[in-house]
Amino acid sequence: MSTKSTVEFSTDPPSKFKSFFKMPHTLVIIIFIILASALLTYILPAGEFDRVEDKETGNKVAVENTFHSVDQNPVSIIEVPLAIVHGLTSASDVVFFIFIIGGVFQIINSTGTIEAVTARVGKTFMNRGLVVIPIFLTLFSIGGFTMGMSAEVMAFVPIGIAIARSLGYDAVTGTAMVMLGAASGFTAGLLNPFNVGIAQSIAEIPLFSGMWLRAILLVVLLAVTSLYIMRYAKKVKRDPSLGLAYELEQTEGKGKLDFMTSLPQLKLTHYFTILAIVLGFGVLIWGVSQKGWWMEELAAFFLSLGIIVGFLSRYGPSKIASEFVIGAKEITFGAFIVGIAKGVVVVLEQGAVIDSVVNGLFTTIEHLPTQIQVMGIYIVQNIMNVFITSGTGQAATTMPILVPLADLINVTRQTTVLIFQLGDGLSNCILPTSAMLMGSLAVSRIKYQEWVKFFWPLLFIWTVIGAVFVLIADAIQY
Template identity: 60%
Template sequence: MTDSSKPTSFWRKYFKMPHTFVLLVILTLLAAALTYLVPSGEFERAKDPTSGKTLVVPNSYHAVEGDPVSLVEVPKAIVKGLIDSSDIVFFIFIIGGAFQVITATGTIEAVTSRVAKTFSKRGIMIIPVFLGLFSVGGFTMGMSSEVMVFVPLGIAIARSLGYDALTGTAMVSLGASIGFTAGLMNPFNVGLAQVIAEVPMFSGMWLRAILLITLLVITSWYIIRYARRVQKNPQASIVHNLENASTEKKLDLNSLPSLELKHILTVLTIVASFALLIWGVSKKDWWMEELSALFLTMGVVSGFCARFGPSRIASEFVKGASAITFGAFIIGIARSILIVLDQGNVIDTIVFGLSDAVGHLHGSIQVLGMYFFQTVMNVFITSGTGLAATTMPIMVPLADLLGVTRQTSVLAFQMGDGFTNMILPTSSALMGSLAVSGITYQQWVKFMWPLMLMWVITGAVFVLIGHAIAYS
């Protein structure tokens, strides 16, 4: 008798989505192969005296002598990518360490508990409040997988109000996702993309703030509409089987951590640090060195506010930096793709081919193409840092040639990178939250796909607005 499980096991073993590092190395090898297959050429570049950016000169593409990259040179390119990205890599390490110190103070849990206590008797208002609260974590700390810690609290509050586990999970997870996508001051996606695009870090915040508010309104309406339906008829719940089997006791709000002086001081430190960041970037042209020093100081001061000793602060900092190693290495490995294409003199040929293919199309079609390209690439590279490091070096010169502002290309990247994280089974943030909640992936997709469609359409509208107003 044939064992029907063998083919399934074979396909799962050998044809599953590879690790992100493996995928990036494969892309580096493909880039090396392209240096043999694609004609070498380059654009002339000139520094714009007004903006100070190095721009591609239109109609200046010309053929140059080829310099193919051999297989034995690929490991060297990966190492060179890590070295060339060292300023960004260490910036990411410092941010990871600083935010871990803040997390260890218990401030996030205390603030969340205070909000829960304040709005627990105000019914449906808890949904937009929680969405807004966790969006702050998303657009500052880049909160994603960390949000799963708060899912049980969201579920308990939702059930105490007559809603279901899906409502509680959504108002926590989607809040962080919205903030991450809007990325007002998120150094892990928007900040990195802007560094590559050579635009001031965290500039253009006003349009991203409007995007954040728009997404909060749309998502609040969608979840409230679902929650009211469940409250009126529990059988209308997508997860009614989970609710019927639940034996969870009613949430005791008095058991939640209270907001102490140390938490208030930590919040004031964070607010002051980000205010200083905005001032420094906009008025003093602060860059990696100054921003790294600011985040390092913020982490240390937050630790002292919580009465941590120097050794405890150092221990938590190392813990946070270690946790971000994956994302930091992705930046360096992804950089190797650009190094190989640049060494082989084919990156400009690729950009020229893309611009020639879409150049005759209407401007709105061109910019939408950039947006949907980033959305599709996010299926394969779910890391925001990895996607920025991989795609932005190609998208930036393409934007220059198509007459699309670099800020708009960053906007297309951040939305393409963010929206689909809440429906892709390869997203650790999503699958972690579902594992904690007990909701199946199929149930989540049934709930999420109409909202995802609204998000994607909203993103397309904002990209078109950005192009129309020459967003900068």
Template identity: 65%
Template sequence: MGDKTMKDPTKPASRQWFKMPHTYVILIFLVFVAAALTYVVPAGEFERAEDQATGKTLVVPNSYHEVDASPVSLVSIPKAIVHGLVDSADVVFFILIIGGTFEIISSTGTIEAITGRVAKNFANKGRWVIPIFIMLFSVAGFTMGMSTEVMVFVPIGIAVARALGFDALTGTAMVSLGAASGFTAGILNPFNVGLAQAIAEVPLFSGAWLRIILLLCLITVTSLYIVRYAGKVRSNPEKSLVGDLEKEVVTKELDLNKLPRMQLKHYLTLAVVIIGFATLIWGVSKKDWWMEELAALFLTMGVVSGFCAGYGPSRVASEFVKGAKAITYGALIIGFARGIMVVLDQGSVIDSIVYGLSTLVGELPGPVQVLGMYLFQNVMNIFITSGTGMAVTTMPIMVPLADLIGVTRQTTVLAFQLGDGFSNMILPTSSALMGSLAVSGIPYQKWVKFFWPLMCMWIVIGAVLMVIAHMIHY
């Protein structure tokens, strides 16, 4: 008895010692790691020239050269973080506007009325909603390259998931991972596959059959994974990885026989939302809209929705501020993560990392080189999170290397698109991921715990397809 009373008080302290740090702490630690790299990795850069075929500024192969070192000092780190916030201001303010807009729409009761009916219609087959959402958003991913923009749909996915007895993690996953699956497969995606193929000088969107197989594999594995998790949460809410978040949500037992009736204000608000999202799809696909235009669109949607619900200007403003305030924590994460890239760029080490890794791939044994290219692109996505940016940086280097070691250019494009897509859903520097988590309120640590097993499955699928592609001279 005496020994037990001596040991028990130490257990809580032990758990606290290993407690995962705050997300901001993790990001600032990574900024310090990036700063340390500027002292260890030699500074260098490639020459760049405009490509007549694509109109993009590409890296000139074999042009790497060292430059004067410019290590980032300790006192410069706070400024680099602020610089990151400024650089990502468009995404940060976009997220704040999304939070305000959806708070206005949510306060009208429209989402509750609609999702209540979805729950009634799918009460006994709610899991089918998950693969439907995944397939729907995968189409947006492999056609118009939807990635960061998917965050605007996350609140809808969460509302539907909760109405069906699932949690916010399920709702976020079935939207964001659906888009990620499509973006990675990139069947007709002009922003990653299209550009990479243009640089590699292979026919635009050729080799689609293997990318379709990739998409089907990703949709199947992702659907089964999320359905399994959602089923456990529905059977036992204590199994939810975001149980604390769900407890914060004011929810009532949904009586399917006493659903809120759709009123005129709900129909008008729904019409505004539908028109708004239709305009979003048109603007992104036809007019090359990005954050500034999308933010303006959502700000308009929020104000008009409020007026349709009979709100006065002050009520609209009050609801907007309430929503923006609730999402500030997540929005600022984008800027902190951007600080990592700012430090690496100021230290002139990104090109050095690209050069070092590409050289290493060239020295690998023959049969392993294709997997080395695949690994190279995955690692480079840590440092260059933009698909377009990574294409114009890595493809001009990897294409000549592929010709030299006997790997087809189409396979080289496949390595690029897999590396550009898979890790976007786990990297804290990914605006697509961090934006979705900011909107949903899910802590980054909880997402990693949920997603890493699926991430491993994705990587294995990619490795198998890379070997097959190399064997058949894809």
């Protein structure tokens, strides 16, 4: 799921490159930011904006030119642990929502439905040439924009590689059509509860609202990525020596298709699971759009969906419970990061300097053209993804500052969420701190530098596409 983390695999980049990118644990970075925030309460003058209720949205928004000083209330280092705990408790609805989501998705994963569907699609289109590339990209994008599939894609990379090789392509093609599909879906985030859901809850806008523009973004990303991979695949099929992993293909590219016969077949229980998920997400869209469902209702919905899927898969109550616990355990890091990152906001609010930070940013950019303002935020958010690799942690850290800033410069909160999700998603397929990337490379045995050579032109294209969508969103007041 979408709680990206720093991992180490045998396919790490060369030693100098690896040492240069050696990052502290995400939790350490968050704690450092909290300590830096406490220091700011001593340095920055305390102040706040007047806030009024927006008649259209009902949100409390900062009023321009109303920033004024208040009494200084610095947060000492001995108060930081209390602020962290306060952050965990104040974000408890989101934290427990993530635990429930993790448990439910593990129940779904344990049924083998995803593997069976992937195997069925792979076998059906194995001899259909280049058409398999957009089909696989689309298939895995669904996992990306619903359950935030990220590091989990490494389990499906061998299937992609086997199919690609059977068509005369290489491991790079097979890895790309699996991993980049999930990455495209994750970045678009139509129904992703981890990045878009949490960011929208912090921005206080309806959950999963604005889906239409994100759907267009998904189609564009899939189309461009399909053409990019297909162009490379045709080149490799014409002359295998032009493949970026040619040496790997010489040693491992033959006789590696046997495992396709051992993949699970679609059974009646898998069809029941698929039906339950499709109907369930229909109910989800109805609930958030018509009934205004929020965290509590969403958590109850997903919990119910998990139990239903379990019983449809002929699980007993104890089996459902044990799978739920496994999933909740695996998502613990992401859940705690959200609560701990909330400590940044707690410290800044207690020290009455969060508005001082926003005011400083606002006065720096207020006279710039709006397009440059939103591009500045877009660039900063992309940079943040290098340091905070957890999407949920990123949302909890940056959104509380971006939201009031966006209000002041007349950028909609929906556009701000779009900027966040693009910054959180675009670079995950090149950062050596990305579990999705390094895990997939470990499975495929592709060297990191080979992958970078393949992917960096597409990353540039993705980044430009993201910038265009941000500018469009700002222009139409999305």
